[in-house]
Amino acid sequence: MxxxxxxxxxxxxxxxxxxxxxxxxxxxxxxxxxxxxxxxxxxxxxxxxxxxxxxxxxxxxxxxxxxxxxxxxxxxxxxxxxxxxxxxxxxxxxxxxxxxxxxxxxxxxxxxxxxxxxxxxxxxxxxxxxxxxxxxxxxAQKCHVKSAFRNTIGLPGRLSTRLQPNHPTDSENGIAATIFDGLMYGNGDAVIGINPATDNVPQAVRLLKLMDDVINHYEIPTQSCVLTHVTNTIEAIELGAPVDLVFQSIGGTQGTNDTFGVNLSILQEAFDAAQSLKRGTVGNNAMYFETGQGTALSADAFHGVDQQTCEARAYAVARKFNPLLVNTVVGFIGPEYLFDGKQIIRAGLEDHFCAKLLGLPMGCDICYTNHAYADQNDMDNLLTLLGTAGCSFIMGIPGSDDIMLNYQTTSFHDALYARKVLGLKPAPEFEQWLTKMQIFDSVDEVRLSNSNRSPLVHSLAHLG
Known part of the structure; x- marks a missing residue:
């Protein structure tokens, strides 16, 4: 002492x-x-x-x-x-x-x-x-962190979204319908990212091809990601799959990452593989990391260090690989780690502040589990505070309810609310596409078009 x-x-x-x-x-x-x-x-x-x-x-x-x-x-x-x-x-x-x-x-x-x-x-x-x-x-509002792949994330006055079309059976029609639904609300500029229900390489390749077909057919300036283990994505790259972003959950201690089945060497291999594809058009930040307070404790690898400090240490790992996106899944683990809405809100603001100060393009999955002492009003509060703080991106899920992962997060409508109230816009390249596709009006504000002439509307009729 x-x-x-x-x-x-x-x-x-x-x-x-x-x-x-x-x-x-x-x-x-x-x-x-x-x-x-x-x-x-x-x-x-x-x-x-x-x-x-x-x-x-x-x-x-x-x-x-x-x-x-x-x-x-x-x-x-x-x-x-x-x-x-x-x-x-x-x-x-x-x-x-x-x-x-x-x-x-x-x-x-x-x-x-x-x-x-x-x-x-x-x-x-x-x-x-x-x-x-x-x-x-x-x-955090003074920390400007920009990253880019097919569009530019993190510019001042912008709020991007991950369109999360999860489906409990990985139904292609269900996923496609959710993608179109999200796009019609201006979601998806950060990434169209799927958590696969069946997590293996063939399934990842199938879902990657589905998203790539949609992105290419409608010339959407965004990127896709299947949130599978990094070694699966490396294998998918070797098989010639259309991989945009490489995903991995990471923690702030070596022991935590051991439980995720990764280390710095594996992440370096994935980074090199992603860079070799050169699929970005306006940049080549090709990594996507997720974090969250409590992961080191749940892995029994926290070494007596508090969960917020362990979380901040995960950002050192992310920073090494120049990611396009990083987000904390702030309330996902449950009330054992963040008991109620007050603790979730505080943790979300801490995570965003620490990551932005370290130079990361930080977003937040503003969420809670159904057994936490929190509700959607708490999430509305955190969404508004993070939007004010300059958060790079949030999640967009139909009705705020992830029917595959069984937790509550933010909806397509929530993203539209935050943009309207705070005067924020999507990534500039994506905003131009939304206007071209007659999803947003061509005015200097975020406003859904009143027109039903968008090509995406007509595409819905062709879903099986």
Whole structure:
């Protein structure tokens, strides 16, 4: 135990046994950390931990790690890839000073872009723990992160969507109908992405060909993805399948990724394979990663580190491979990790802030399971807050209900609501296509066309 990890409050002295312990105790209340046994025992201990963390120099995170360098390849990635020159302008700051600096008017989007590679996940996780929700929104809104494949994601004033046409039997007609439904509401510019009900290589190839046929036939400036295991996608590429994006769920510890059946070497192989295809037209960011608080705990691979810090560490993995898309599936695991709407909202804002500050094109699956203490009003709140914060993309699913994965998320209508209320638009290339196809009116606002002349409307009649 070192002196910087203890603090006297009145007549009581609080001790924090390690940097990981201090970070965990400073984390806003959530059920996952309580389940893991790392949370503060009281509100007072949490505040004391936050005060202690605020006084900690940022340089501490370069000299002390939360998971040992020798036993975790993500720790090695974080330390070995740190950019000392990018860190130099803020190297003298404490965590509290860093918060104040981020919130100041002198810090612009270009300033934040210049320090990205000087930040470690633990630094951004630490500062998020002493920030209010409005702080997380304000700073994230200043983080502009652009990525591109067949369209451009993340430009200011834009909100993209993943069109998620999941089907419990992978019915081609059912999937096609959902794709058309989503497109008619202006969804699908981030990706048309399917979670396959039957997860194997032949099925992935079949679904990839289905989406590729639709995209090519209607000349849609978007990209497709089957959210299968990365090794299946590598095999599909070897078979000549029309792969746009390579997907993988990732976590923030080596042990977590072991349970996913991946490591940095496998992800590098997938990255190289995707790059070799050169299927992008306006860019070649070809990776898609999903994350979520609680994955390290559910894998029993959290090493005493709180779930939000583990989540931020996953962003180091994503950043290495220059993805087109990253999103946190924020409430998917359940109330054991994020108990209610309040905790889900806070986690979504934290994840978005941390990822954007590290330079990722971050989106959010704004969701909850049916046994969580949350409802669609909570999701409306988080959607509105993330839209204000500059979230890159959200999910679009018919009626907000994923009938294959059995959880509640955001609908095609929800995306339209957020764009209307917040004055946001789809990706520019996709917006032009929506206008050309008479789905959106050719006016300077998001508005569905009143016309039924769109070629997509007539295509529905040909579905079996």
């Amino acid at each position: 070192t002196a910087r990890f203890k603090r006297q409050q009145g007549t009581k002295i609080y001790h924090f046994s390690s940097l990981a312990d201090l970070m965990a105790k400073a984390t806003p209340e959530r059920s996952g950390d309580q389940l893991a046994g790392v949370a503060a025992s009281s509100a007072e201990e949490r505040i004391v931990a936050q005060m202690t963390l605020a006084d900690l120099p940022l340089s501490t995170f370069l000299n002390e790690v939360v998971i040992p360098y020798e036993m975790d390849e993500i720790t090695r990635l974080i330390i070995d890839s740190h950019d000392k020159l990018a860190f130099a302008p803020i190297s003298h700051l404490t965590v509290g000073d860093f918060r104040n600096w981020l919130l100041s008017d002198v810090v612009t989007p270009s300033t934040l872009a210049s320090i990205r590679h000087g930040l470690t996940p633990e630094m951004v996780a630490a500062v998020s723990k002493i920030m209010r929700n409005q702080d997380l929104i304000l700073v």
